[in-house]
Amino acid sequence: MHRCVWAVSILSVVVSAASTAAPAANPSKPWLGVHVSVGSHDALEKLRQSIPGLGKMGVNTLIIEVDYNFQFASHPELNMPGAITKGQARSFADLCRANGIRLIPSLNCLGHQSWAAHTAPLLAKHPELDETPGKYPDNEGIYCRSWCPLNPDTNRIVFPLIDELIDAFAADAFHVGMDEVLIIASDDCPRCRGKNPVRLFAKQVNDLHEHLVKGRKVEMLMWGDRLLDAKAMGYSKWEASENGTAAAVDLIPHDIIICDWHYERRPTYESVPLLLKRGFRVWPAGWHDPQAAEALLDFSAAQKDARMLGYLSTTWGKVPLDRLDTFGPTQLAARKLGMSAGAPALHSSR
Secondary structure (H helix, E strand, C coil): CCCCCCCCCCCCCCCCHHHHCCCCCCCCEEEEEEEEEECHHHHHHHHCCCCHHHHHHCEEEEEEECCCCCCCCCHHCCCCCCCCCCCHHHHHHHHHHCCCCCEEEEEEEEECCCCCCCHHHHHHHHHEEEEECCCCCCHHCCCCCEECCCCCHHHHHHHHHHHHHHHHHCCCCCHHHHHCCCCCCCCCCCCCCCCCCHHHHHHHHHHHHHHHHHHHHCEEEECCHCCHHHHHCCCCCCCEEECCCCHHHHCCCCEEEEEEEECCCCCCCHHHHHHHCCCCEEEEEECCCCCHHHHHHHHCCCCCCCCECEEEEECCCCHHHHHHHHHHHHHHHHHHCCCCCCCCCCCCCC
């Protein structure tokens, strides 16, 4: 089953003063992470209630997918009712820090610019950035919209949004999404038609890396599905690429952390050793099926590679935001990774 919604180096670089920067995950322990989508300040308030329990469980990293649900000063035309304010973001970051949790904000880049009939604010307010401009009214006939990676105005608008999220959450890392990009190199795009999807996808990744890692001095994370060949690996078109982007795996920097998500139980997960051999740090990510999560954990641990970071538990609405510490797969991962008191760890990231 594919993701229901649109699915960090050991030595972290500090973004601002040490008193305000988020802590990196303890390098002596695996990274036990949780990924959540937060669509409003009310949702953020609910999430606050889970933080102490997650910290006690041993969760040391939280990816919070904010997307456009923030009161942006750089582009207020994108703001939506009930969006998270800068003050709320900073207060939440302080709470995470107090509970030993590294907070990593996220905004979906390139793909996932719509869901069902709803188009996200970027393309709703700037339709000139759409990869399929004027096509697919009400998003009928497509999975999710993509932005055009060759339109120079795209980065000029998106990068300030990313900067605001980094600053508001006092983050030293950022997750750029980049998953399930099904529309790329479209014949409907005057800039991208006829172009190589590998080059287009790699360009967007490299643009983001240039801004985040070289410019902002923060770590960059992304989902790994578009870097995998679905046919060669036997994965679905959701968790791997059928539209020609997989070869981009050799065209992007290897200091990017790849979140390799797989939600079904399999005997092997060949993308894990493939990404490790390419030189990436890999953060395996599972979902709500405990048996599938355990299979992915066990296979990943068997690689015995220092670049295997731990486990990322995605939630995608399967557990209330105020009860994240009750989610079975996260509890399972905490035990298997030795995050619970007295439990032996399968491995560590160093």
